[in-house]
Amino acid sequence: MTHQAGSPDPRRGVFTQATGAVYWFVVVEIAFLLAAAPGLLGILLLERSASNIPLYALCLLPVAPAYSAALSALAARQRDDDLTVWPRYWRAWVANLGDVLWVWVPVLAxxxxxxxxxxxxxxxGVDGFFVVTAGxxxxxxxxxxxxxxxxxSLFRFRARDTARLALYYIAAKPLQSLGTVSYLLLAVALVAFTSDVVLALLGAVFAAFALANAKPMIADITARFTAAEEPGGPQ
Structure with a gap:
């Protein structure tokens, strides 16, 4: 059967687009779980105790690179809806690893x-003021x-420039920062009232939330600090 000129392409129908989106999310989630597996397994084995906070920090080390690759893969989905999700994810994981760890390791410490x-x-016996300040x-x-x-995940800046931009946009995009606080609180609530497994299984969904929430920041960085290059281009 040939496709007649001027008729809608069946590959571009609503159902096909919906199933393609689901496919992307499923593959990205599976890849995220595999990339973050060492840390996630450690978290599951740890007792929920404040004394284990340093160990939790250590277990979270591989989670950020895995999450970063999910962000890159989902950002690529916005530009190109082909189904080569798996290699996209792992190319992004390799490309982002160093940049993300330069930020993530100090944050965890x-x-x-x-x-x-x-x-x-x-x-x-620490004064309550300092405890609240720490919070x-x-x-x-x-x-x-x-x-x-x-x-x-989406740009190629030096680590210190990434840190400066992140600090700048906390104040420059207050609505985005409030949105970030909202989905972080949702993540904490999921862990508190369900389990760490539920949050891990929603990793790709939270990455999509983060991308949607960060659109103003991404657009501003693209316009002001890049030379006609789409975010995530190197991946």
Whole structure:
């Protein structure tokens, strides 16, 4: 059967587009789980205890590169709807690994210190003001990390420039920062009321949320700091 000129291409129908989108999400989620598996398995084996905060930080080390590759793969979906998802994801994982770890390792180190202060501050006699301050700083650190991972996933800047841009956009795009806080709170609630497994199984969905929320930042960076290059182009 030949496709008649002027008639709708059946490959571009609503059903085909919907199933293609589902396929992308499923493949990205599977790849994310495989890439993050060492850390996710460690988290599942750890007892939910504040004394394990440093170990949780260590287990989270492979999660950010896996999440970053998911961001890159889903961003590629917005530009090109072919079905070569699997190689796209792993190319992005390799390409993003160094840039993301330069941001993620310091974030985890600071988060472990802040988390320990929040968890044990009262018992150690630390003034309540410092415990509350640690909580505020931890929230800002989470927003910073989210912005920085998106930037490192879609652009090629030096680590210090990525950090500066992430800090800048916390204040420059307050609605985006509030949106980031919202889905981070949703992630915390999922872990608190269900389990870590549920959050891991929604990794691709949260990556899609992060991309949608970061659109103003991505557009601004593309317009101001790149030379006619689409974000995620190198992948």
């Amino acid at each position: 600071v988060a472990a210190v802040l988390g320990t202060t929040i968890a044990f501050g009262a018992a150690a 505020v700083l931890a929230t800002m650190l989470a927003v910073f990390a989210s912005h920085a991972i998106v930037i490192a």
